[in-house]
Every structure is written in C-alpha cells, then in structure tokens.
Amino acid sequence: MRFTIKSKERLPIRGNLVVPRGARALVILIHGFKGFKDWGFFPWLSEVLCDAGFAVCRFNMSRSGIGENLEEFDRLDLFADDTYSIELDDLNRVIQHCQTRAALPTFLFGHSRGGGVAILGGNDVPNLRGIVTWSAIAHADLFDEATRKDWRAKGFVEVINSRTKQVMRISTRLLDDVERNRFDILGATGQLKVPLLVVHGGRDESVPVSNSLEIAAAALDVSRVVIETASHTYNAIHPLVHVPRELILAADLTVRFVGAYA
Numbered sequence: 001m002r003f004t005i006k007s008k009e010r011l012p013i014r015g016n017l018v019v020p021r022g023a024r025a026l027v028i029l030i031h032g033f034k035g036f037k038d039w040g041f042f043p044w045l046s047e048v049l050c051d052a053g054f055a056v057c058r059f060n061m062s063r064s065g066i067g068e069n070l071e072e073f074d075r076l077d078l079f080a081d082d083t084y085s086i087e088l089d090d091l092n093r094v095i096q097h098c099q100t101r102a103a104l105p106t107f108l109f110g111h112s113r114g115g116g117v118a119i120l121g122g123n124d125v126p127n128l129r130g131i132v133t134w135s136a137i138a139h140a141d142l143f144d145e146a147t148r149k150d151w152r153a154k155g156f157v158e159v160i161n162s163r164t165k166q167v168m169r170i171s172t173r174l175l176d177d178v179e180r181n182r183f184d185i186l187g188a189t190g191q192l193k194v195p196l197l198v199v200h201g202g203r204d205e206s207v208p209v210s211n212s213l214e215i216a217a218a219a220l221d222v223s224r225v226v227i228e229t230a231s232h233t234y235n236a237i238h239p240l241v242h243v244p245r246e247l248i249l250a251a252d253l254t255v256r257f258v259g260a261y262a
Contacts, residue, residue, distance in 0.1 A: 007062035015059030019102045023055040025262035026104040032112025036066045040238040052255045055102045080169045083177035105129040116185045130261045132197045138211040140183035189218040196222045197257040201230030
C-alpha cells in the first residue's frame with residue numbers, strides 16, 4: 001500500500017506500508033543520509049520482515065532529495081535544506097499514520113544516520129518495543145571548526161554521491177539545526193526504555209565500527225553484533241542484483257530481535 005502524507009512544511013512524504021494477515025508487530029524502516037526507501041536492500045528487507053509476520057513501512061524523508069521519480073535524486077533543492085529536526089518530525093508523522101492503520105507493537109529500524117534518528121526519536125513513540133540500528137552514527141555533530149568556518153563562508157558544503165556522481169549541496173540550515181539543538185545520540189540512547197539491537201559491519205567504510213561501541217556502552221539494554229566482513233551496506237549494492245550473506249545475517253538478527261520482543 002503506497003501512501004503520501006504531508007510534512008510540517010507541506011512537502012510530500014512518500015512511503016509503502018504492508019500489513020500481512022495476523023501481523024504481530026509494526027516495523028518502521030528509516031533510511032540514512034543519501035538513502036531512500038527503494039535503495040538496495042530496503043525493499044528486500046521489507047519482504048523478509050513481512051514474510052516473518054510483521055507489518056513494515058519504508059518511506060522517503062520529505063527532504064531526502066527523491067521526488068516523484070522514486071529512483072532519482074531529482075530534488076537536490078530539497079536535499080540541501082534537510083535537518084535532523086525535519087527528519088524527526090517526518091518520522092513522527094509516519095509513525096502516527098502507520099499506527100492508525102496497524103495498531104501493533106512498534107519497532108524502529110534505522111540505517112546509518114537513520115539509526116541516529118531512530119534513537120533520537122525513540123522516546124516519543126507510543127507502544128515502542130525496540131530499536132534496531134545498522135551502521136548507526138553515534139554523533140550528529142560531525143563537523144570540525146575548519147569545516148564550519150568554510151561552510152559559513154560559502155553558505156553551503158558539497159558532498160559527492162559515489163553511486164550517481166552527483167554533487168549534492170548542504171546549506172547552513174543543517175549546521176544551524178545541529179548547533180541550536182545539540183542532538184545527543186548517546187544521551188538519548190541512555191534514556192531508552194526499550195531493548196536496542198546494534199549491528200555494524202567490521203569493514204564499514206563510512207561509519208567507523210567504534211560508533212557501535214559508543215552506542216552500546218551508553219545503552220541500558222543492548223545487544224551488539226559486528227559482522228566482520230560487512231561493509232556499510234552489508235555488501236549490498238543498488239540495484240540489489242545479489243543478496244550477500246552479510247545482509248542475510250543482519251536481516252536474520254533483526255527478525256529474531258523483533259520476534260523476541262513483539
């Protein structure tokens with residue numbers, strides 16, 4: 001079931017919600033930076049979770065950069081002004097939308113920056129039973145002083161999408177948001193009242209595996225697994241032409257975790 005709801009800024013939040021008969025739990029999938037709901041392993045993971053008897057939602061953040069063409073970053077103007085505050089509000093709206101259609105024990109799943117967003121937003125979720133992170137960031141503020149100074153001077157910073165080769169600008173709106181709100185992922189981790197599963201790849205080239213140690217150390221109820229041969233995306237690519245064993249292992253851990261606490 002595809003859906004479109006409006007963000008706080010009246011931008012579209014596009015998603016997919018599947019509720020199998022007899023579903024035991026609802027799992028909300030949160031993509032990361034330069035991610036989107038139809039990237040690589042997300043559709044496959046959705047099917048795996050549905051086959052295990054869980055309702056699943058995957059969605060694009062309103063400022064993900066993905067527009068009506070669900071496979072292309074054709075709205076880099078939106079991407080440029082994305083912030084943590086916007087993503088947290090988007091997440092809350094999606095959760096509310098899904099829970100009104102599937103009143104079930106709820107789990108958050110976040111990949112990369114999405115894992116940080118899941119933790120930051122976790123304490124505000126009704127009927128939350130657990131959080132799963134894959135390759136999650138432990139800190140929202142990743143900017144050194146030199147980067148901040150240059151960012152302020154230019155009014156933007158640029159990142160390269162290694163897959164599409166697009167130059168993607170980020171305005172100072174993100175920097176303002178981080179400096180104003182001091183998003184404390186580790187502090188939020190310590191306040192979680194639900195179990196946490198932290199999965200990370202031993203060969204993660206984007207988010208050092210040490211991030212998983214920091215998150216696990218801050219949590220009250222946590223299981224941490226490092227898949228030594230896994231990359232940031234568990235050796236998956238887009239499109240997902242082959243399902244790597246590292247991805248299968250991460251998905252199996254996730255299914256077992258959700259099933260144990262549903």
